[in-house]
Amino acid sequence: MPEQRARPGPWSARLSSPGSPVCTPDWLALREDADAAARAAELVDALRVHLGTRARPVVVRDLGCGTGSMGRWLAGRLPGPQTWVLHDRDPRLLARAAGSPPTVAADGTPVTARTQRGDLTDLRAADLAGTTLVTASALLDLLTAEEVDGLAAACAGAGAAALLTLTVTGDVELDPPDPLDAAFAAAFDAHQRRRTGGRRLLGPDAGVATADAFARRGAAVQVRSSPWRLGADRAGLAEEWLRGWVGAACAQQPDLEEDAAAYLRDRLAACAAGRLRVGVGHVDVLALPAEAA
Known part of the structure; x- marks a missing residue:
């Protein structure tokens, strides 16, 4: 059975913003399938080759783990044995992650997991001692340039690879289009910054900032697109995303509120009817340490 326990530590990564979906267990559960479909599988192929040259077991530290979806997606795609350390500052999310941890590697080897509560903004190489791989999902856009640079420095100092997925790019496609799409998109991007x-x-x-930070430290960096594609099969997620997207745009630019109610009503109606398709841009970043480049 996987090891499951909580203890204090230096990591966290679950931030929320006014008008956007907060990182509740329900929201993370709603997006888990779409996240799994979006992540760039070809980066896992490259990571698997890299890990094949490393000592075992592989130690994975999942920063801002939420309910543990990254571990459930990735562990079964990598050879074992593996030890996962699931980090977050929210005890509710850690409890959910502990209840459904990764259990089996790609070759059938058992995977062990434990949770660790804390904050990541002062992460250092010493905190990653013994770590083979650092992972995160939907995290980097919530950090500052200094925090991303610190993460890259810590990974480089510890000789750890990093697979950092589902970072928003600001690219949004709505079909059919609406004349107000661009205004809400621009305000949302400003809110994210x-x-x-x-x-x-x-x-x-x-x-871009993350890829540059790792490349400056000699890492071999690969970046791949990993967009959400939301249609009638993921209408529930599209509806919640729309509410958060419009709400954040209005929080940033209040004059949009005059049009927001009608815009959102029409968009949600199209979504419920299966007529709206939503594309939300993300990128995945794989950084392999300089010694393996």
Whole structure:
């Protein structure tokens, strides 16, 4: 049976913003299938080759793990044995992650897992001692340039690879289109880049900033597109995303509120009728340490 316990530690990564879906267990459960379908599988192929040259067991630290969806998606695609350390600052999410951890590697080897609560903004190489791989999902856009640079420095110092998935790019496609789409998209992007609590968030600039931060430290970096494609089969997720997208845009640019109610009503009606298709841009970043480049 997998090992499951909680203990204090230096990591966390679940932030929320006004008008956007907060990282509740229900929201993360709603998006898990779409996340799994979107992640760039070819990066896992490259990662698998890299891990084949490493000592076993593979130790994976999943930063901002939420309910543990990354482990459930990735562990079964990698050879074992594996030890997963699931980090988050939200005890509710850690409890959910502990209840459904990754259990079996691609070759049938058992996978062990434990949870660890804390914050990641002061992450250092020493905190990653013994780590083979650092993972994260839907995290980097919630960080600052300094925090992303610190993450890259910590991974480089520890000689750990990194697979960082589902970072928003700001690219949104709605079909059929509406004349107001561009205004809401621009306001949402500005909201993602906002200053909050003295921190300037990277938002849709995070993917490029992360790739650059790792490349400056000699890592071999690969970047792949990993968009959500939401149609009638994922109408529930599209509806919740639309509410959060419009709400965040209005929080950033209040004059949009005059049109928001009618716009959202029409968009939700089209979604419920199976007539709306939504594309939400993300990127995945794989960084292999300099010694393996």
